Amino acid sequence: ILIVKAIIWVVALGSGTSGGVLAPLLMLGAGLGVVLGYVLPGGEPALWPLVCMAATLGATLGAPLTAIVFAFGLTHDSNALLPLLAATLIAHGFATVVMKRSIMTEKIARRGYHIYREYGVDPLxxxxxxxxxxxxxxxxxxxxxxxxxxxxxxxxxxxxxxxxxxxxxxxxxxxxxxxxxxxxxxxxxxxxxxxxxxxxxxxxxxxxxxxxxxxxxxxxxxxxxxxxxxxxxxxxxxxxxxxxxxxxxxxxxxxxxxEEHKKERFRRLPIPAGKRHFPPVP
Structure with a gap:
């Protein structure tokens, strides 16, 4: 399912069709979790499919908090909360480095519109x-x-x-x-x-x-x-x-x-003053 679904989804997105992204991401993440469940620790067989599903969803959409709440709301399993937080935040950090924008705004950006990724208040x-x-x-x-x-x-x-x-x-x-x-x-x-x-x-x-x-x-x-x-x-x-x-x-x-670019500088003691107060031991 992981391999076939990935191929179908890549072909669909590459052809320019307006297919959905939520369900394929959930299936790809869950399939990846099943594969990794054989090597990663965890007693519950559904733990890593759930964790990988949330991590994939949050990283690709650029909404890690939404993915965590979504996954926790499905299971209400407090034992899975820590792995959910760790995996989702790590995946989001990796996606921020390697992806210029979210998959939700990719088509808009290809039309020539600049999409802001940062969230900030206008100085004005x-x-x-x-x-x-x-x-x-x-x-x-x-x-x-x-x-x-x-x-x-x-x-x-x-x-x-x-x-x-x-x-x-x-x-x-x-x-x-x-x-x-x-x-x-x-x-x-x-x-x-x-x-x-x-x-x-x-x-x-x-x-x-x-x-x-x-x-x-x-x-x-x-x-x-x-x-x-x-x-x-x-x-x-x-x-x-x-x-x-x-x-x-x-x-x-x-x-x-x-505020953003000018940094405070620490005052350094001159070397002669340091030598005068702390003479070297003969």
Missing amino acids: ERHHVDEVMSRTVETIDGDMSVGEALATYFGATQTHRAYPVVRQGVLAGVVDRALLEKIRDDAAADALASRLADVLRHRSPAFALPSETCRLVATRLAVHGLERLPVVTDSETLQLVGIVSRSDLVKPSLAHFD
């Missing part, structure tokens, strides 16, 4: 906006006219690509050169004399909250095609407290890199 999910945002913000007064804003902030001395527009600390929107020039060209001749707060009155500003995660804000930047978002206290008062940009969202990834 671990940090909030108030941890990475810039609290010092250069803003434009909402009572300033369009023409004054173009001449003052978007002339030869321009320092930022976009500026939040506030009126008494309340966010009215964000303007850049392209937006102001479009308003100047599309509107009437007196558009340059219009106040920025009045121009932005009918525009809903995009913003971020200090309590939101960096991952959520990064998604919002990508959806709206923006490079930065003003940060307000809440969605009702719109009191400006900072600004977060795409470069700020790199900070959590850099902190994660430091």
Whole structure:
């Protein structure tokens, strides 16, 4: 059964058919356990078929804990728990080294999709906006006219690509050169004399909250095609407290890199000091 089932299964998988994997793995593992039961110790004849079945299932599917619970749930034999743990974990470690991915995701990976094997938390999910945002913000007064804003902030001395527009600390929107020039060209001749707060009155500003995660804000930047978002206290008062940009969202990834790759170094005593405190025996 072990040899014939293995040949049939390999041919089926190699031909690209969508056959099942659970039942063949259970039969192959149990057959291997029967063969090894003649040389491995154990009084119960069903012990090693059960152990090998769970080990094969857990290693191939990449789910060792599921295989252990599955096998223990079938038998409720506490004497088999230790061999189950040892064999399943060893098989999973071996499969992790020799197999790039689980058999359940092999066909997906062959289509060109990258399948993550590691389980981890996105660094952007671990940090909030108030941890990475810039609290010092250069803003434009909402009572300033369009023409004054173009001449003052978007002339030869321009320092930022976009500026939040506030009126008494309340966010009215964000303007850049392209937006102001479009308003100047599309509107009437007196558009340059219009106040920025009045121009932005009918525009809903995009913003971020200090309590939101960096991952959520990064998604919002990508959806709206923006490079930065003003940060307000809440969605009702719109009191400006900072600004977060795409470069700020790199900070959590850099902190994660430091945690994972930078190691602590022990301070070593200089050799002369050691000789001075512990002189050699003549």
